[in-house]
Amino acid sequence: MFYQRPTLSKFLIEHLRGAPSEQDLSALLVDVAAAVKTIAAVVAKGQLHFRGEAAPDRATVNVHGEVQKPLDVLTNEIVLRHCEWGGLVAGMVSEELDEPYPIPADHRRGRYLLVFDPLDGSSNIDVNVSVGSIFSVLRHDTEAPPGPRDYLQPGHRQIAAGYAIYGPTTMLVLTVGNGTHGFTLDREIGNFILTHPDLRIPSETSEFAINTSNERFWEPPVQRYVGECKEGRSGIRERDFNMRWIASMVAEVHRILMRGGVFMYPRDTKDPKKPGRLRLLYEANPMALLVEQAGGRGSTGRGPLLDVQPESIHQRIPVVLGSHEEVERIERYHREFEDGTDRPFVSPLFNERSLFRPEAL
Ligand SMILES: O=P(O)(O)OC[C@H]1O[C@](O)(COP(=O)(O)O)[C@@H](O)[C@@H]1O
Ligand SMILES: [Mg+2]
Numbered sequence: 001m002f003y004q005r006p007t008l009s010k011f012l013i014e015h016l017r018g019a020p021s022e023q024d025l026s027a028l029l030v031d032v033a034a035a036v037k038t039i040a041a042v043v044a045k046g047q048l049h050f051r052g053e054a055a056p057d058r059a060t061v062n063v064h065g066e067v068q069k070p071l072d073v074l075t076n077e078i079v080l081r082h083c084e085w086g087g088l089v090a091g092m093v094s095e096e097l098d099e100p101y102p103i104p105a106d107h108r109r110g111r112y113l114l115v116f117d118p119l120d121g122s123s124n125i126d127v128n129v130s131v132g133s134i135f136s137v138l139r140h141d142t143e144a145p146p147g148p149r150d151y152l153q154p155g156h157r158q159i160a161a162g163y164a165i166y167g168p169t170t171m172l173v174l175t176v177g178n179g180t181h182g183f184t185l186d187r188e189i190g191n192f193i194l195t196h197p198d199l200r201i202p203s204e205t206s207e208f209a210i211n212t213s214n215e216r217f218w219e220p221p222v223q224r225y226v227g228e229c230k231e232g233r234s235g236i237r238e239r240d241f242n243m244r245w246i247a248s249m250v251a252e253v254h255r256i257l258m259r260g261g262v263f264m265y266p267r268d269t270k271d272p273k274k275p276g277r278l279r280l281l282y283e284a285n286p287m288a289l290l291v292e293q294a295g296g297r298g299s300t301g302r303g304p305l306l307d308v309q310p311e312s313i314h315q316r317i318p319v320v321l322g323s324h325e326e327v328e329r330i331e332r333y334h335r336e337f338e339d340g341t342d343r344p345f346v347s348p349l350f351n352e353r354s355l356f357r358p359e360a361l
């Protein structure tokens with residue numbers, strides 16, 4: 001089948017033409033895309049994949065203390081095997097590995113570091129809901145093999161970032177620093193085709209995504225923001241909001257890139273040892289870059305995500321991202337909370353237009 005639209009390889013050649021130092025980057029991204037195609041095929045098979053084989057009977061636990069599903073382990077292997085041999089990466093960090101993955105001694109080492117979450121939203125696998133993979137590429141401009149500290153680069157140093165979403169269609173959404181672009185996998189010809197060039201996130205939204213079962217653990221600025229959204233047209237926002245929660249960050253960010261919205265996994269007090277749920281290097285940073293390249297904003301609630309200096313490879317971070325004006329509003333609520341000028345959140349039962357407001361009783 002012949003397409004007028006560019007394939008991923010053609011797009012990369014055109015977009016990286018002016019950057020001779022990044023010649024190998026397109027080759028690496030093509031390797032990542034090959035891994036994504038393999039994962040798409042495996043995910044699509046579901047339980048059929050393990051038919052007749054010993055589906056692992058002993059659950060393993062990753063560095064985060066989370067039970068690894070067989071597909072977490074398998075998809076991690078798929079990315080490592082596709083990307084370790086091409087002489088393009090110097091090392092890799094994965095959500096599923098305690099330590100950075102060193103390139104085997106008999107393979108050539110390249111000048112890039114690949115960090116990834118091979119299967120995001122894996123709790124959705126058993127219920128056949130969209131999952132994804134997330135990745136980010138950093139530079140490693142030295143001959144020496146990378147140590148853990150070499151991966152601790154702030155998000156604005158990413159030279160490429162992307163995710164794959166395994167939904168009704170498989171898509172690869174990518175940035176190499178000049179916009180965010182979506183490619184759809186044509187399974188018959190095995191190619192990613194540019195179907196969504198230059199995605200733009202509307203700056204305002206009436207849709208938010210947050211796990212409200214954690215509401216009692218949120219900080220006041222987040223309670224204030226979500227409370228005001230829920231008040232809808234009877235509150236200070238003067239319009240109704242809609243809410244979504246897919247429990248798969250890839251699917252939430254994809255929706256935001258397609259039609260706007262705001263996604264939050266904020267700091268909470270559920271587990272005081274954890275400053276957030278999502279991981280900085282391979283979840284928050286790549287998504288923040290994709291969102292910012294599409295005109296949105298990525299924040300911790302207190303400042304830009306892409307400016308955070310990582311302290312460890314599996315560090316967690318609060319995440320607020322999506323439509324620019326909404327994220328700025330949430331940041332303002334955090335500032336007002338910290339300097340004591342915030343408006344205390346008043347239940348809708350007692351707001352200005354309610355019959356139940358204290359002075360009306
Ligand atoms: O259990 P919750 O609060 O719904 O968490 C959902 C979040 O966890 C994640 O699934 C974490 O990713 P992993 O599946 O890679 O651990 C995010 O995609 C999602 O936003
Ligand atoms: Mg994840």
Ligand SMILES: [Mg+2]
Binds near residue numbers: 118119
């Ligand atoms: Mg994962």
